[in-house]
Amino acid sequence: MTNPLSPMPLYQQLADLLTAQIERGELRPGQPLPSELHLQQTYGVSRGTVRQAMRVLRESGLVVTIQARGSFVAER
Template identity: 55%
Template structure:
């Protein structure tokens, strides 16, 4: 029976860090307009569940996106797409 799973944006068999794959996918969503400036990202646990990764991976991807200037995190408020 063939594998019926649909390949998601994260592929652990690719020769790339999983956090970087996640960061690149979120960056692509921002660039495509699916995540607009000022939009609040889901919480870390929700993102981890959505992408099937560990919370630490989500944290590292978020840090990468902050370093790229695409996100800003406000303590006790959340993480937002930069305007």
């Protein structure tokens, strides 16, 4: 879960949570990530927070986003 009292930004907390799920194999290569709305509701964060977290994951090469299809775990 995210912690709003933590000094770490919420988007980084969310990115770290999703990274851990990918590393544990809970989210596998080629698998779609949950929707922005689902992530917002599950973690109690804003749409902007979800988008920033997804940007971090894309920049790290863990996720690819395909316009009009969604975001997917990158093939390793």
